[in-house]
Each structure stands twice: as C-alpha cells, then as structure tokens.
Amino acid sequence: MIAVYFVLLIPFGGIVFFAFAGHKADTGKLNVRFNAICLLATIWLAINVLDQNTILSSGKAFLIDPFNVYLIVLTAFVGLTTSIFSAPYMAHEKDLGKLTDNRLKLYYSMYQGFMLAMYLVLTTNNMGVMWVAMEGATLATVLLVSLYRTPESIEAAWKYFILCGVGIAQALFGTILLYYAAVQVGGIENSLLWSVLYENANKLNPEILEIAFVFMLIGYGTKIGLVPLHNWLPDAHSEGPTPMSAVLSGLLLNDALYAVVRNKMLVDGASHSETAGHLMMGFGLLSFLVAVFFLHRQKDIKRLFSYSSIEHMGMMTFAFGIGSSLSTFAALLHMTVHSLTKSAIFVTVGHASQVAGTQSMSKIRGLIKTQPRIGWGLLIGTIAIAGFPPFGVFTSEFLVLLATMHSYPWLTPLLLLGIGIAFAGLFRHLQPMVYGDKPEGQLPIEANLWPVMIHLALVLWLGLAIPGFLANWFSQATILISGSAPL
Amino acid sequence: MNIGHQDFYTQAILSMAALVGLTSFLMLGQGRLLRLIFVFALQGVLLTVTTALTAYSLDNHHLYISAVLTLVLKVMFIPWMLRRQVLLMNIHRDIEALKNNTIIMLGGASLMVFSYYVLHPIVQTSSTIMLNALAVSLSVVLLGMLLMISHRQAVAHVVGFMSIENGLFFAAIVATNGMPMVVELGIAFDVLVAAVLFGIFFFHIRTSIDSLDVDRLNRLHEVDK
Numbered sequence: 001m002i003a004v005y006f007v008l009l010i011p012f013g014g015i016v017f018f019a020f021a022g023h024k025a026d027t028g029k030l031n032v033r034f035n036a037i038c039l040l041a042t043i044w045l046a047i048n049v050l051d052q053n054t055i056l057s058s059g060k061a062f063l064i065d066p067f068n069v070y071l072i073v074l075t076a077f078v079g080l081t082t083s084i085f086s087a088p089y090m091a092h093e094k095d096l097g098k099l100t101d102n103r104l105k106l107y108y109s110m111y112q113g114f115m116l117a118m119y120l121v122l123t124t125n126n127m128g129v130m131w132v133a134m135e136g137a138t139l140a141t142v143l144l145v146s147l148y149r150t151p152e153s154i155e156a157a158w159k160y161f162i163l164c165g166v167g168i169a170q171a172l173f174g175t176i177l178l179y180y181a182a183v184q185v186g187g188i189e190n191s192l193l194w195s196v197l198y199e200n201a202n203k204l205n206p207e208i209l210e211i212a213f214v215f216m217l218i219g220y221g222t223k224i225g226l227v228p229l230h231n232w233l234p235d236a237h238s239e240g241p242t243p244m245s246a247v248l249s250g251l252l253l254n255d256a257l258y259a260v261v262r263n264k265m266l267v268d269g270a271s272h273s274e275t276a277g278h279l280m281m282g283f284g285l286l287s288f289l290v291a292v293f294f295l296h297r298q299k300d301i302k303r304l305f306s307y308s309s310i311e312h313m314g315m316m317t318f319a320f321g322i323g324s325s326l327s328t329f330a331a332l333l334h335m336t337v338h339s340l341t342k343s344a345i346f347v348t349v350g351h352a353s354q355v356a357g358t359q360s361m362s363k364i365r366g367l368i369k370t371q372p373r374i375g376w377g378l379l380i381g382t383i384a385i386a387g388f389p390p391f392g393v394f395t396s397e398f399l400v401l402l403a404t405m406h407s408y409p410w411l412t413p414l415l416l417l418g419i420g421i422a423f424a425g426l427f428r429h430l431q432p433m434v435y436g437d438k439p440e441g442q443l444p445i446e447a448n449l450w451p452v453m454i455h456l457a458l459v460l461w462l463g464l465a466i467p468g469f470l471a472n473w474f475s476q477a478t479i480l481i482s483g484s485a486p487l
Numbered sequence: 488m489n490i491g492h493q494d495f496y497t498q499a500i501l502s503m504a505a506l507v508g509l510t511s512f513l514m515l516g517q518g519r520l521l522r523l524i525f526v527f528a529l530q531g532v533l534l535t536v537t538t539a540l541t542a543y544s545l546d547n548h549h550l551y552i553s554a555v556l557t558l559v560l561k562v563m564f565i566p567w568m569l570r571r572q573v574l575l576m577n578i579h580r581d582i583e584a585l586k587n588n589t590i591i592m593l594g595g596a597s598l599m600v601f602s603y604y605v606l607h608p609i610v611q612t613s614s615t616i617m618l619n620a621l622a623v624s625l626s627v628v629l630l631g632m633l634l635m636i637s638h639r640q641a642v643a644h645v646v647g648f649m650s651i652e653n654g655l656f657f658a659a660i661v662a663t664n665g666m667p668m669v670v671e672l673g674i675a676f677d678v679l680v681a682a683v684l685f686g687i688f689f690f691h692i693r694t695s696i697d698s699l700d701v702d703r704l705n706r707l708h709e710v711d712k
Contacts, residue, residue: 128670135677142684151695155704158688162644165681166632169651172674173628173658180621180662184612192667207608235707 001055003045004062007072007119010038014112022105028087031108035080038115042076045069050469053476056125060193063125066476067332071258072122074336078250078343079115081451085347086111086243088448092354093241098148107147107241113140114247121255125193127175130259131168134223137252138164145240156235163232164222171219171259177212178266181205194262201269213267213276216260217283223256224317225310227287237306238359242350245302249309250343254335257313261320265481268323280321285414287314292418295425300359301349304429305342308385311422312338315415319400320481322407329478329486330399333466337392337459338385344455345381351447352378352433361429366438371445375434377452382430384459386423392462496544497616500661503537504623507657508599511630511650515595518583520573520642524566527646530653531561538660549668550660556675557656565649565682569642572689576699583640591637595630602626620661627654641692641699645685652678 014034018027046069049055054065064072090107093099099107117140120133138161146157175192181204182191188203190196197204218229225233237245260280267276291311298304312334319331351374356364368375384391397419404412461467466474478486493501510530517523535558542550573579585591602625603618610618631651635644656674659666666674689699696703 126667126670128666129673132670132673132677136680139677139680139684143687146688146691149691149695152706154688154691154695155706158641158692158701158704159707161684161688162635162648165648166635166651169628169655172655173625176655176658176662176666177621179659179666183663190667192670205612208612211605211608239707 001048001057001062003041003048004057004064004123006041007038007045007076007123008116010034010041011112011116011119015109015116018108018112019105022108023101027104027108028083028090031111032080032083032087034112035076035083035115038119039073039076039080042073046073056195060125060190060195062123063195064123065480066473067261067480068122068258070332070336070470070473070477071254072119074339075115075118075122075251075255078339079118079247081455082243082246082250082343082347083111085246085350085448085451086241088446089243089350089354090241092445103147106143110140110144111243111247114144114252116140118251118255121259125195127178127194127197127263128192130262131172131175134171134220134256134259135165135168137255138168138223141236141240141244141248141252144244145236147241147244148239150239153239156232156239160232160236163229167222167229168219170215170222174212174215174219174263177208177215178263181208181212181270184208194266197266198269201266204266204270206267206271206273209267209270210273210275213263214279216263217276217279220256220259220263221283221317224253224260224313225287226283226314226317227290227310230287230291230310233310234303234306237309238300238302242302242346242353245306246343246346246350249306249346250339253309253313254339257316257320257335260317261481264320274323277321277323280317281408282321284314284316284318284321285411287311288318288418289314289414292422292425295422296428298429299361301353301361301364301429301433302346302359304361304426305345305349305385308422308426309338309342311418312342312385315397315400319403322403323482324403324407325478325482325484325486326406327400327403328482329474330396330403332474332477333392333462334396334400337396337462340455340459341381341384341391341393344452344459345378345385347452348374348377348381348449351445351449354445354447355442356439361433363439364433365436366442368434369438370442371447373449374447377449377456379430379434380456381452382426384456386426387419390460390463391456392459395463493616496540499540500537501616501619503533503540504620504657504661507533507537507627507653508623511627511634511654512592512595514646514650515630515634515637516585516588516592518585519579520581520583520640521570521579523643523646524569524573527569527650528562528566530650531557531566534653534656534660535562537657538665541660541664545664547664549671550665552668553660553665553671553675556671560675560678560682561649561653564679565645568682568686569645572686572699573642576693578640578642578699583638583643585637591633595633598629598633599623599626602629617662621658624654624658624661627651627657630654639700639702641689641701644701648681648685649678
C-alpha cells in the first residue's frame with residue numbers, strides 16, 4: 001500500500017523541483033528519471049494488486065483494484081516514454097528560439113503536475129477528490145497548450161480552459177447529487193467514497209442517480225472529447241507542444257472515461273435499468289461517426305490525429321455503454337492499445353513536423369526518403385491505429401464489433417462503415433506525406449524513436465497474444481464492471 | 488408547503504436561494520463590467536452568509552472554514568483581480584450592447600423552469616424546499632453559461648465561469664451541508680488556481696489581440712474562410 005504514496009509523492013516532488021531547476025541543460029533527462037522511478041513504484045503497486053486483488057488503504061482514501069491498476073501502470077509507462085521523447089524535442093524547440101528558460105521550468109513542472117493529477121484521478125476512492133484532480137489536470141495543462149504564446153495557441157488554450165472548466169463543472173453538480181442521494185439514505189459513513197457507495201448502491205435512489213449520471217457524462221464527457229463537446233480537443237492538441245498532445249491523447253482522455261465508467265457502475269447498481277448504458281452508447285456512436293467524417297477535412301497533421309482520438313474514444317464509450325462482458329473486455333483492451341498507439345503516433349508526428357518545419361500536411365512530403373525511421377514509424381503507427389491485423393487495435397475493434405453483433409446487431413453496419421471511412425481518411429493524407437517526393441533541402445533531424453518502437457511492439461504483442469496476468473486483470477475488471485466473466 | 492410553518496433556518500435558506508437566483512439574473516442583463524463584478528461579489532456575500540448560517544444552525548465547524556474561504560476568494564480576491572484588469576484595460580466606461588437582451592432574459596427564465604423540471608424527481612424522496620434549493624443552484628449554473636454565451640468580454644466570461652462555481656457551491660451547502668473537508672479544500676484550491684490562471688490569460692490575450700473581446704479569438708476553425 002505504501003507504493004500508492006510513492007506514486008503520488010514522486011510527481012509532487014517533481015513539480016517543486018522543476019519549478020526551481022527546470023531550465024538547466026539536463027532537465028529533460030531528470031524528467032525521464034522522475035518518470036522512471038514513478039513507473040517502478042506503479043509496478044510495485046501492480047505486484048501488490050496481483051497478490052491481493054483489491055487494496056483499500058487505511059482510511060479508505062485510496063482504492064486500487066484490477067480496473068484501475070493497469071491504467072496506473074499504463075499512465076506511468078506512457079508518461080515515461082513521452083518524457084524520453086520530450087527531452088531532445090524541447091531542447092530542439094529551445095534552440096529554434098520558441099521557448100525561454102522560464103517556460104521550460106513551467107513545462108517540466110507542469111508535466112509532473114499533470115502526471116500527479118492523473119495518478120490522483122486513478123487512485124483516489126473519493127468521488128469529490130476525483131473531480132478536483134480532473135480539474136487539476138486541466139489547470140496543469142492549460143498553460144502548456146499556450147506555451148509557444150502564438151495568438152493561435154492562446155486562443156486554443158482559452159477555449160480549452162473555458163470549455164473544459166464549464167464542462168467539468170457539470171460533473172461536480174453530478175457528484176453533489178450523488179452525495180445528496182447517499183446522505184438521503186442516512187446511516188452511511190463517508191458517503192462520498194466510491195467503495196462505500198458501491199456497497200450501498202442498491203439503497204440509493206435510482207432517479208437521482210440517473211440525473212446525476214447525465215451531469216457526470218456531460219462533465220467528464222467534455223474531457224473525453226465526446227461530440228458535441230469536443231471542440232477544444234483538436235485545437236489544444238494541435239497548438240500545444242507535441243509531447244503534451246501525446247499525453248493528453250494517451251492519458252487524459254482515458255482517465256476521463258475511467259471516471260465515467262466508475263460512475264456508471266454506481267448507477268447500474270442502483271437502477272437496474274440501462275439508461276446509463278444507452279446514454280453512453282448514443283454519445284459514443286455519435287462521436288465516432290462525426291469524427292470519422294472530420295478526418296477527411298483536416299489540413300493540420302496533429303488535428304488529423306486528434307480527430308482520430310475522438311473517434312476511438314467514441315468507440316470505447318460506446319463499448320462500455322453496451323455493458324456486456326465481451327464489450328467491456330474489448331473496451332478495456334482498446335483503452336490500452338489506443339493509448340499506446342496514439343502516443344507513439346504523436347511522438348512520430350512531432351519528429352515529422354520538425355523535419356518538415358510545419359504541421360501543415362500539404363507541406364510534409366517524402367518522409368521515408370528524408371528519414372526512413374520517421375516515415376516507417378508514421379506508416380506503421382497509422383496502420384496500427386486504423387485497425388489492421390495483427391496489431392492490438394484490430395483485436396479490440398473486432399471484439400467491439402462482435403459484442404455489437406451480439407447485443408445490437410443493427411448497429412454493426414454503422415460501426416463497419418465508420419471504420420472504413422476512418423481508414424480512407426487517414427490514408428489519403430498519409431500516402432503523400434510518407435511516399436511523396438522529398439522537398440529540396442529537407443534534412444534529417446536528431447530523433448529518438450525508441451519510444452515509438454517499444455509502443456508499437458507492445459501493441460503488436462497485444463494483438464498476437466495478451467499476456468496472462470494482463471488478461472487476468474482485464475477479466476477481473478470486466479467482472480467488476482459488467483457483472484459476468486468475458487468469453 | 489406553508490412557509491410560515493417552517494423553522495427559521497429553512498425560511499432563511501429559501502430566501503437566500505431566491506436572492507442568489509436574483510443576482511444571477513442581474514448579472515445576465517448587465518452590460519457594464521464594473522457593475523457586473525459588483526453583483527458577482529454580492530452573490531459571493533450571499534453564499535458566505537448562507538454557509539455561515541448553515542454552520543451556525545448545524546453547529547458544524549468545518550463549514551465556518553468554507554465560509555471564510557468563500558469570503559476571501561469570491562468576495563475579495565476574484566472581484567478585486569477582475570476590477571483591476573478592467574481598470575487596466577480602460578474598458579470600465581464601455582457599455583456592452585447586448586444583442587437580443589429580451590430574448591436572453593426570457594431564455595434565462597425558461598432555463599429556471601427547465602431546472603425545476605429536470606430535478607422534479609427529487610421531490611419523491613425529500614421536501615419541496617430541497618427541490619427549490621437544488622433547482623435554483625442548477626439554474627445559477629445554467630445562467631452562468633448563458634452569461635458566457637451572451638457576453639463578448641473575457642472578463643464577463645470569467646464572471647460567468649465563477650458564478651457557475653457559485654451555483655455548485657450553493658448546491659453543496661444546501662443539499663448536503665457541505666462536501667467533506669478534503670473535497671472543499673480541493674475545490675477552493677482549484678478555484679484559486681483558476682482565478683490566477685485567468686489573470687495570466689488576460690495578460691496574454693491582451694498582448695496577442697490587444698483587446699479582451701473574445702469575438703476576436705477566431706483564428707482556429709474547421710472550415711477555411
């Protein structure tokens with residue numbers, strides 16, 4: 001259990017440390033070290049959970065179960081690999097004169113701040129603290145979106161701040177209603193703790209909980225990037241520094257979805273109707289379908305992949321909404337593979353746009369000729385995210401389709417159509433960027449593609465065979481969420 | 488529900504709810520920024536009084552801390568910061584011509600009715616007084632959003648944002664006698680950080696577009712112009 005405190009204290013130390021020493025030359029490497037130690041702490045925590053299944057800290061402040069433990073490890077892992085990428089990237093941006101010492105301090109300090117908020121969302125047992133941490137994640141990243149201080153980035157950050165702030169306020173209203181429902185019952189101690197609420201879910205008033213869930217879904221849904229609350233997402237992803245896009249896409253969206261699913265579990269326990277699931281299915285499918293069409297219209301490479309994130313988050317929300325054991329298993333797997341693949345893609349995209357000196361897709365050409373590793377990285381990453389076998393995204397999307405056919409067969413054509421359109425949208429942009437003629441004078445840059453390769457190798461591995469302990473976690477989490485074992 | 492038969496505390500909460508709702512409407516129709524900020528501070532005072540009243544009648548000490556936090560943050564710090572920005576930008580004499588003022592006020596009224604409609608199932612488990620209090624808080628949240636939609640000045644957006652926070656706070660106090668202390672401190676911390684960040688943003692927006700008119704933040708869009 002001590003591991004939890006380490007997981008939270010290390011990034012906290014990071015915030016303070018980098019706030020004073022964030023501008024030194026080797027800060028990037030120190031940031032990697034902080035994240036590496038944190039990854040070790042999360043692995044320690046994971047080993048504990050393997051032994052004991054569910055851990056509730058003394059005082060019940062933290063709850064670690066199979067559902068959040070793999071997300072915690074994933075968060076630490078993506079945080080580490082992104083920091084490996086960010087060290088030379090930010091140094092390069094500083095050489096280009098885009099950043100000053102103070103902004104580097106801010107960047108590294110808030111990188112750790114964001115990680116802290118993410119760990120807190122995942123580990124806390126208190127629904128109120130979860131909200132506070134989620135808002136904290138916005139506050140930590142909002143100044144990073146405007147890090148370059150261009151008019152566009154300031155506009156993107158303002159939009160991000162206002163939309164997410166107002167959106168997440170709805171989730172707080174939902175949390176208050178949830179607390180109100182629990183206080184109503186009476187005789188429940190600490191009635192904002194998830195574990196307590198979950199035990200007493202059948203006593204809570206289902207109607208109040210359903211109203212609360214609507215607010216939660218809108219609130220946290222803004223952060224997931226569900227249509228029609230998604231407008232901030234492409235702007236924030238495209239205007240901020242690329243390592244930020246990688247962690248926003250890979251971690252923040254996942255954690256917001258995690259919060260929604262935690263709440264859904266409470267509502268399901270109370271109401272036994274499928275209102276919550278249907279709401280999630282509706283919003284998820286809408287996001288999925290709207291995003292795949294928007295893929296075709298993009299001109300900026302980071303906007304392209306942020307719409308792809310909306311598409312995938314929509315699919316996961318949809319799958320959790322179906323609520324059968326198979327679809328829940330698929331959604332859990334999809335969370336993992338999407339976050340690994342998408343952060344790998346953003347890392348490659350960051351390098352690609354540094355090679356070309358622009359993010360505009362019409363000007364990025366001939367990557368494979370200039371620097372084969374970046375070209376191949378982008379190509380393989382896109383193949384993986386589009387859902388080609390043998391990558392993990394294929395497996396999870398296939399399972400989602402199977403589950404849909406099983407429960408709602410008439411929705412399958414829509415999903416298939418969407419996947420097809422997304423594929424076309426991604427590849428029509430990708431083809432010329434990777435294979436096109438190399439513009440004159442385009443030179444390779446110093447790039448560290450190890451994070452990308454490791455991520456893609458993991459996604460490949462998950463596509464071919466899911467390791468036993470992970471499958472075990474997924475199954476246990478599935479039982480926890482949907483009530484029955486998958487497959 | 489006969490108001491005369493309720494105890495003093497309930498009556499006071501009901502009138503507080505009414506006053507908080509009223510201040511939201513006053514903000515909605517306000518075109519002058521300084522007056523907008525003043526009404527916002529007034530709403531903060533009402534919240535402080537409500538919190539202190541609840542703390543007194545329940546003999547709940549941690550609510551006194553919340554009351555002090557509200558007083559410092561929402562009555563003093565945030566209004567002071569916004570006022571300073573407005574004076575710095577020299578926009579305190581501008582009167583924002585609100586488009587469709589009548590429609591916005593009618594929209595506000597219908598949002599209030601909508602809040603009652605949404606929360607009506609609550610009546611089954613508790614008193615109509617609770618329905619009133621919760622519905623007013625929800626409508627303060629929604630009116631805050633409407634305020635943000637109908638005003639163009641970034642300062643007005645911040646006021647809207649913070650009044651949404653006020654509505655949530657009121658709900659937490661009245662419905663559940665305050666959230667647990669950790670959560671309240673967390674929320675207060677978030678509000679404080681948000682207020683500071685808004686201050687930083689005003690500076691950046693001013694230096695980038697030389698105005699705080701958010702209609703001019705229009706570079707990012709899906710469709711090419």
